[in-house]
Every structure is written in C-alpha cells, then in structure tokens.
Amino acid sequence: MSWFIDSIRAFLDRGDRLLLAFCLAASGFGLVLIYSATRWMEPSAGLRCMLVQSVAIILGVLVYILMSSVDIELFTEKSWKLLFLFSLGINLLLFTPLGTGAEETGNNSWLDIPGFPVNLQPAELAKLTFVLLLAWQMNRLKEKGISRPDSVFQIAGHTLFMFALIAVTSGDFGMGLTYLLIFAVMAWAGGVKKRWFLIGIVLCAAAVILIWPHISDKYFAKRFTVVIDHITGNPNTVYEQTQEAGWQQTRSILAIGSGGLTGMGYLQGIQTQSKSESSLPARHTDEIFAVCGEEFGLVGCCLLLFLLALIILRCIWVARRACSSQSAFIAMGYAGMLMAQVGVNVGMCLYIFPVVGLTLPFISYGGSSIVTMFAAMGIVSSIKMRSLPSWLRDRSQL
Numbered sequence: 158m159s160w161f162i163d164s165i166r167a168f169l170d171r172g173d174r175l176l177l178a179f180c181l182a183a184s185g186f187g188l189v190l191i192y193s194a195t196r197w198m199e200p201s202a203g204l205r206c207m208l209v210q211s212v213a214i215i216l217g218v219l220v221y222i223l224m225s226s227v228d229i230e231l232f233t234e235k236s237w238k239l240l241f242l243f244s245l246g247i248n249l250l251l252f253t254p255l256g257t258g259a260e261e262t263g264n265n266s267w268l269d270i271p272g273f274p275v276n277l278q279p280a281e282l283a284k285l286t287f288v289l290l291l292a293w294q295m296n297r298l299k300e301k302g303i304s305r306p307d308s309v310f311q312i313a314g315h316t317l318f319m320f321a322l323i324a325v326t327s328g329d330f331g332m333g334l335t336y337l338l339i340f341a342v343m344a345w346a347g348g349v350k351k352r353w354f355l356i357g358i359v360l361c362a363a364a365v366i367l368i369w370p371h372i373s374d375k376y377f378a379k380r381f382t383v384v385i386d387h388i389t390g391n392p393n394t395v396y397e398q399t400q401e402a403g404w405q406q407t408r409s410i411l412a413i414g415s416g417g418l419t420g421m422g423y424l425q426g427i428q429t430q431s432k433s434e435s436s437l438p439a440r441h442t443d444e445i446f447a448v449c450g451e452e453f454g455l456v457g458c459c460l461l462l463f464l465l466a467l468i469i470l471r472c473i474w475v476a477r478r479a480c481s482s483q484s485a486f487i488a489m490g491y492a493g494m495l496m497a498q499v500g501v502n503v504g505m506c507l508y509i510f511p512v513v514g515l516t517l518p519f520i521s522y523g524g525s526s527i528v529t530m531f532a533a534m535g536i537v538s539s540i541k542m543r544s545l546p547s548w549l550r551d552r553s554q555l
Contacts, residue, residue: 168225221538
C-alpha cells in the first residue's frame with residue numbers, strides 16, 4: 158500500500174492537476190447529460206448507467222494518478238514486446254465465445270467476461286499501447302530519418318496492421334479510422350514530409366475506388382453514401398437519407414436544431430425525454446452531443462467543446478515541453494486520439510460524417526472508454542512530471 162501512497166504524494170507534488178481538473182469537468186458534464194439521456198429507460202437501467210459511469214470515473218482518477226507515477230519511456234523500452242502481445246491478444250479474444258456485439262451493425266467489438274460488471278472493448282484499450290509502441294518506433298527511426306521510405310513504410314505498416322486486426326476481429330471500421338487518424342497526427346508531429354501524406358491519400362482513394370463495387374451494397378457503405386447524398390441534396394435518396402441509413406443522423410440534427418441558442422432546458426428535450434425507441438437513438442452514447450444541443454443549445458455545445466479543447470491543448474502543451482522526442486510523440490498521439498474522436502463524433506451528429514460508432518471522449522456513456530481516457534491523460538501527466546525545466550529546455554534548443 159505504501160507504493161500507492163507514494164504515487165499520490167508524487168502526483169500531488171509534480172503531477173498535472175490542471176489536466177485532471179479539465180478531465181473531471183468534462184466527465185461531470187457527461188454525467189449530467191447521461192442522467193438526462195437515460196431517464197426514458199426503465200429506472201433500474203438508467204440507475205445502472207449512472208452507477209457504471211460514476212464508478213468508471215472514480216476508477217479512472219485512480220488510474221490517472223497511478224499512471225502519473227510511471228516512467229513511461231523506461232516502461233515501454235523494457236516491455237514493448239509485452240505491450241504488442243497485449244494489443245494482439247486482447248483483440249483476438251473477440252474470436253472466442255467472449256466476443257459479443259450488435260446484430261444490427263454486424264460489429265463484434267466487445268468482450269462479455271462472466272462475472273465482470275461491464276463489457277470491455279479491446280480496441281479501446283489497445284489504443285493506449287498503440288500510441289506507446291508507435292512513439293517508441295518513431296523515436297528509434299528518427300535518428301536515420303523519419304521521412305526515409307523504409308521508416309515511413311515501417312510506421313505505416315504498424316498502423317495498417319492494427320487497422321486490419323480491428324477490422325478482422327470486430328468489423329469496427331470506425332475504431333480503425335481512429336487509429337489511422339492518430340497515426341496521421343503523430344507522423345505530422347514527428348516531421349514526416351507532406352509528400353508522404355499526399356501519397357497516402359492517393360493510395361487510399363485508389364483502394365476505395367477498387368473495392369467499392371464489391372462493398373457498395375453493404376450497410377456500412379450506405380452510411381457513407383447517405384452522407385454524400387445529404388450534403389449534395391440528392392432528391393432521389395430522400396427516403397434513405399431520412400428513414401433508413403440516415404435515420405440516426407436525421408434525428409440528431411433535428412434535436413440539435415430544436416435546441417436553438419440556449420436549448421429547451423435541462424430534462425426538457427422532446428427527443429431526449431421521449432420514451433419511444435424510434436426517437437433519438439443511442440442518445441447516451443454516440444448521439445450525446447445531440448442531447449447537449451437539444452437541452453442546452455448552442456451555448457451548451459460550445460461549452461462542451463471548450464472543455465474538450467482545453468484537454469487537447471493541455472496535451473499539446475505537455476508535448477512541446479517534453480524531455481524527449483518519444484515523450485512528445487506520446488503526448489501528441491493522445492491529443493490526436495482526442496481530436497479524432499471529437500471530430501468524428503460531432504461530425505456524425507451534424508450529418509457531415511458517417512455513423513461509425515465512436516463515442517464522445519469523457520462525455521458519452523462507456524466504462525472502458527472513460528478508464529482508457531483517464532489512463533491516457535495519466536500518461537500525459539507522467540510526461541509533464543518528467544519534463545525539462547525551462548532553463549535546461551532553452552539550452553537544449555541552442
């Protein structure tokens with residue numbers, strides 16, 4: 158128990174308490190929204206959601222403090238093989254009877270462990286190790302040149318391997334997209350030249366063109382086409398835009414639009430409080446931003462995004478003051494993770510991005526998501542605790 162007390166003392170002395178305060182503020186706002194978004198359920202179900210989320214936040218704070226005490230560079234250096242095996246193994250568990258998912262989407266993204274109070278999402282947990290391993294790999298490659306073809310192929314191959322692993326084991330292409338966006342942010346921060354990003358975009362576009370005829374009739378492909386039709390105003394697909402593949406996003410923008418500037422009032426949202434399952438779907442998970450828009454209006458949405466922006470900017474601030482390139486890559490990786498999920502989730506709710514099942518960090522309901530986010534921010538706090546003092550940092554830049 159002394160090690161835990163020592164961890165708390167070290168955190169109180171040098172940990173990033175401001176970042177923790179930002180995370181708690183966002184999580185508290187999330188709890189307020191989850192309470193409203195679950196009132197339409199049976200009382201026991203709504204109470205369970207609040208209890209799970211509250212316990213996850215408390216556990217997340219403890220994990221944040223513990224991760225702050227870990228020398229993450231030393232840990233990654235000594236344990237990179239175990240970290241890779243963890244990422245591989247926990248995703249492969251989805252092939253076992255423990256794997257479960259949603260029949261309507263075809264995803265198999267969760268582990269239902271007997272006796273465990275909540276399901277776990279392997280790809281969510283593996284994001285932590287992915288950032289650590291990619292940062293470790295980039296740090297080793299930067300000495301010979303991060304933009305050399307062999308260096309780019311190695312880090313891109315690592316990312317594509319994880320994307321393929323998630324696609325094969327769970328079919329969760331939305332989570333796989335997050336990994337790609339994390340890679341893009343880390344590669345950009347690491348100094349990979351712009352021409353490689355252009356080449357990557359061209360290759361991705363070519364791949365989509367080649368495989369599209371074979372997947373265009375799939376449900377997840379229709380989620381992309383319905384957004385394009387909505388943005389371009391295609392009159393031939395209005396029914397599909399509003400009643401089929403675009404149903405969820407149609408209800409979302411109606412909720413956000415009806416909130417106006419200041420919202421309908423807390424616990425007063427028409428769709429949020431409706432007991433009909435045909436109203437706003439996934440309102441406590443994927444579409445919680447729409448709940449905020451309906452009940453708190455534009456003002457509430459801006460406040461929510463402001464809180465999340467503070468967390469992202471704090472990660473970038475820590476990255477700029479990190480004691481090494483590897484630590485800077487890690488902090489930027491977790492900033493990229495947050496930026497990707499916030500951008501995609503809000504885009505989903507505003508009907509400018511396909512529904513891919515990504516939750517809003519610190520806000521949406523989800524035990525594994527909350528704990529993962531606090532753990533990631535704890536690692537950022539660890540980097541801040543071990544950053545160079547200003548006078549030494551200035552000398553190092555001469």
